Amino acid sequence: MSIQRQFRKIAFGTGLILALSPINSTFAQDISADHLKVARQAIGALKVTANFDDILPATSERLKASLIQANPNFSDEISLTVDEEAIKIAGRRSALEEEAAMIYAKKFSLAELTEIAAFYNTEAGKKLLQSAPSAGRELLRAAEIWAGGISRDLSAAANVALKEKLTKAADVKPETPAEGDAAPKAE
Known part of the structure; x- marks a missing residue:
């Protein structure tokens, strides 16, 4: 996975966490413990927060790289310290599960x-x-092929029909003009 893509995932996840943090406490009181328990089971089954598992490790790696680039002589200490601090805040991941x-x-x-x-x-x-992402990609490819065929066939059918209609229209002789509208006759 490219660094840009990882960064976008992390930025999205971080933004999502920040956006979700101010939970309305009155709403929280309206949700029963059983309702929340089943919601946790559903999000676990759906794996809706699995995409956010890489946020802390990726953030940690970026921080290490940045600090080591600035202070290459302390790379071992930097790596160890950042890892220790990351482990200390790893428990905050459960807050995202609660929000979800x-x-x-x-x-x-x-x-x-x-x-x-x-x-x-x-x-x-x-x-x-497991199969939905690949099935979705295959369906998009099939739809593109189908749309191409529909476009080709519609264009061909419309061209043939228009040619027939326009040919018939050209073969029809104009009606005789009404009296008074008659063109002067050549003598």
Whole structure:
């Protein structure tokens, strides 16, 4: 994965965390413990936060690279220190899981979350999650091919139909002009 892409993922994840941090405390009181528990099960089954697993390691690596570039003589100390500090804040990852559970609890009822978790914990649900990205790519390719064929066939059919209609129109002789509109006759 390119560094730019990793940076975009990290920036998105960080932005998401910051955007989600100020949870409305009155709303939090409206969500039951059971509802949140099932929401956690659903997000676990859906793996909705899995894309954010790389945020801390990638941030740590970027920080190490930056600090080592500025202070190459201290590379061992920098690496060790950054890793130690990263481990200390790794527990904050659970805050994102809580935020995700709260979001899903707000969007889905307890019954819906139960159904979602149940389905995505089945073999079919797991296979859907695993296969959906490649199936989506294949479907896009198929749609592009189909659209190309539709475009080609529509263009060909419209051209043939227009040619026939225009040829018939050209073969039809103009009607005789009405009296008074008659053109002078040659003598």
